[in-house]
Amino acid sequence: MDKKALMDKVEWIFVNQMPYNQFLGISVAVLNAERAEIVLPWKDEFIGNPTQKILHGGVISAVLDNVGGMLAAASIIDKLPDSELHTVPSKLATLGTIDIRTDFIRPGRGDSFVASAQLIRSGNKVCVCRMELHNDEGVQIAFGTATYLVG
Amino acid sequence: MDKKALMDKVEWIFVNQMPYNQFLGISVAVLNAERAEIVLPWKDEFIGNPTQKILHGGVISAVLDNVGGMLAAASIIDKLPDSELHTVPSKLATLGTIDIRTDFIRPGRGDSFVASAQLIRSGNKVCVCRMELHNDEGVQIAFGTATYLVG
């Protein structure tokens, strides 16, 4: 598989092969070595408040973690020479989140949401991503910072 | 309502009035001003990995955020003089997570999980909690630190 096909596979795994992500119902809008974007349509099961229709913080952390992890995977693929692309599956198998910080800025209100990630540190062993969550009106709801093991 | 009844109500709200928590299927094992404990039974929808039966990081962050938030609510109730207990509902309505950090220590494998929280800073405006997640064999899976607005 070439790099494009491997990135498509990463996208497919995140969307279709992880039961929790299937519960979330995410889709991928952008995935390349510089940027990842995930779309999360509203579901009533996401409500985390007894009286208001707003996202539970755990849903927000989950989608931020997903978009950062997807970008970390894309960066692994992007940095490998073609001759080593066969190592991608074993590298992805060990990809994992070490830690994540989520800053909740505003109540998670909206009909759908976009989570985006950019890489701020890209090493051989560790990647760090900054993530943002906006609703469909462009209002920013959360920030995140996560460190991924990629080695 | 006295303090005990108010804490029971907090527990009932977290377990029965928040749709996302109903999806999680959590129950409360301990809730007092010093400590909160939540039980999370396994569900296949929690899986966050294409090949292994382990919890998605977002489920881990969600249950840590819940147990810390519940303890923050209990601490609000505990600190109020009886004459001001009528203000609890309005105080709980503004209770919110400002930020949370989750450290993923080991894969989230288990038949059920216990999330526990202790208060490390308890102010009039802001509480900070440290949380832990263990599986049913006592293996620690994650740590968390969260700051809550309680004023």
Next chain:
Amino acid sequence: MDKKALMDKVEWIFVNQMPYNQFLGISVAVLNAERAEIVLPWKDEFIGNPTQKILHGGVISAVLDNVGGMLAAASIIDKLPDSELHTVPSKLATLGTIDIRTDFIRPGRGDSFVASAQLIRSGNKVCVCRMELHNDEGVQIAFGTATYLVG
């Protein structure tokens, strides 16, 4: 004092009235309600490595915390109506950092450094800032996220 004079006073306090900041030798390049920038000239006492001339992580965290705190102070002043500006000193006296996360991106090498902050959440009780540290060649060295008590 008007708002401009109060902001000048904040700047003066951070630079001249805090012994640790005098050790750092910081100066303020920008301070308004939207943005703060601090300049940190190199000193050999900042070295945090046995063999390389790079900043200790604690110096980086300190200057990020300073620039975020200064912006939090400016935002307090900015939001007050003129009739309440006399409350600024008591509000500044209780201003404090609740938590800070620093992400170290690259080794802290340079002749001088610029720390900048922007406000990502600005409430009556709590502010959240994102901070960056660049060296004099524009290379980014660190990111930070901090929560301040401002109420």
Next chain:
Amino acid sequence: MDKKALMDKVEWIFVNQMPYNQFLGISVAVLNAERAEIVLPWKDEFIGNPTQKILHGGVISAVLDNVGGMLAAASIIDKLPDSELHTVPSKLATLGTIDIRTDFIRPGRGDSFVASAQLIRSGNKVCVCRMELHNDEGVQIAFGTATYLVG
């Protein structure tokens, strides 16, 4: 050198070979594979407040980062078989803090302070430590969580 001698060397490097740590004036009370403790005597240069004799947050973050980093170094040494101890210097040369979160619990008042660290994740590439800062009366001043690159 055997493991004991290597750990002594780590201690000596942190205390004597890093100019910023010499400014801090730290000494090491405990260093083994399970625990590290650093003592920080008061200095007026540490003051981070215009009116109160309390530690600047940057000093707190610095000493927490030091004690966690020292423990990460000790854990590298501890896990190596004797036959690979010659690789310790190159491994220590790449040891670095990836990220740190500091939670400020109480004002940093005291005649001296003890920073302690314990390992919560100990991998081949990454270590995570939890740290605490207490003053000489046993009052807890801060918590920290840091991720170190050790691979």
